[in-house]
Amino acid sequence: MKKLIASLATAATFAVLASSAVAQTYPDKTITVIVPFAAGGPTDTVTRLVAESMSKDLGQQLIVENVGGAGGTLGAARVAEADPDGYTLLLHHIGMATSATLYRKLAYDTLNAFDYVGLVTEVPMTIVTRKDFEPADLKGLIDYVKANKDKVTLANAGIGAASHLCGMMFMNAIQTQFVTVPYKGTGPAMTDLLGGQVDIMCDQTTNTTKQIQGGTIKAYAVTSPARLDVLPNIPTTEEAGLSGFQVGIWHGLYAPKGTPPEVLEKLSKSLQKALKDENVIARFAELGTKPSPEADATPAALKAKLESEVARWKPVIEAAGQYAD
Numbered sequence: 001m002k003k004l005i006a007s008l009a010t011a012a013t014f015a016v017l018a019s020s021a022v023a024q025t026y027p028d029k030t031i032t033v034i035v036p037f038a039a040g041g042p043t044d045t046v047t048r049l050v051a052e053s054m055s056k057d058l059g060q061q062l063i064v065e066n067v068g069g070a071g072g073t074l075g076a077a078r079v080a081e082a083d084p085d086g087y088t089l090l091l092h093h094i095g096m097a098t099s100a101t102l103y104r105k106l107a108y109d110t111l112n113a114f115d116y117v118g119l120v121t122e123v124p125m126t127i128v129t130r131k132d133f134e135p136a137d138l139k140g141l142i143d144y145v146k147a148n149k150d151k152v153t154l155a156n157a158g159i160g161a162a163s164h165l166c167g168m169m170f171m172n173a174i175q176t177q178f179v180t181v182p183y184k185g186t187g188p189a190m191t192d193l194l195g196g197q198v199d200i201m202c203d204q205t206t207n208t209t210k211q212i213q214g215g216t217i218k219a220y221a222v223t224s225p226a227r228l229d230v231l232p233n234i235p236t237t238e239e240a241g242l243s244g245f246q247v248g249i250w251h252g253l254y255a256p257k258g259t260p261p262e263v264l265e266k267l268s269k270s271l272q273k274a275l276k277d278e279n280v281i282a283r284f285a286e287l288g289t290k291p292s293p294e295a296d297a298t299p300a301a302l303k304a305k306l307e308s309e310v311a312r313w314k315p316v317i318e319a320a321g322q323y324a325d
């Protein structure tokens, strides 16, 4: 018995030594960051900006791999099953929380399959249409949709996506269900909105601001409590007459469960630096958002956020009874 306890103690000591040794040399190769949506969309844009800055800080490339589909759950599953060595990460948003209830047969346990690095940003949404859409304001848009609900189409990035959540909230708010068209991300959906193949989308400012400023799409409202500096002429949903319709798309950086705590700490410190990087701050501002505060770019803050958001959306989704599977 004494021999067994001694060998267990030795094994534990070796494990700690090994993981701190790992942390000391981490990272010694390229790190892959999985974006669970198509390239060119809002989550891809945010991830590439942060990854570029963290690469400089960590001295190794953080490369982005887009694994779109099933509202972001395919990409999340890829990271849930990856080696917990710090070389595969996930940057995902509020969809991480809603999918935990929307999908009853998820390939992973949302609250137990990941370790946490930190919160990254919270992006407002915009209600936009193709540029030649008739209605002049949100009230006109709502009346038009109600009168044409069988032919109006709303693009989204699949069940569990931010654009799906916002679209669902919009339909519930105006008590009118209309046709949705799913994509692997709002990057490709934007291409079809620009081309007039779809009519409406509720999407993040990180994907819509430049198009709105360029007049290539039409904007009706932002879902933030106040107007945005970059879109001063676009009213809030509150101002436009849709009260109680505010949503911000919070984003977090995750790792597979079992990633050494020292590695998570190193990544969190690097994320905090990236969120103070002048270039990241400037680019985020151009796209209508800002970095999360330092205190939120921590494992504990992201864990708390995910847990509270899963609890917040579960009764809402169960009440709606709209599941993905």
Ligand code: MLT
Residues within 6 Å of the ligand: 037, 038, 041, 042, 043, 044, 093, 095, 156, 157, 160, 161, 162, 163, 164, 184, 185, 186, 187
């Ligand atoms: C994307 O990057 O395509 C979006 O985050 C999709 C979404 O959630 O609407």
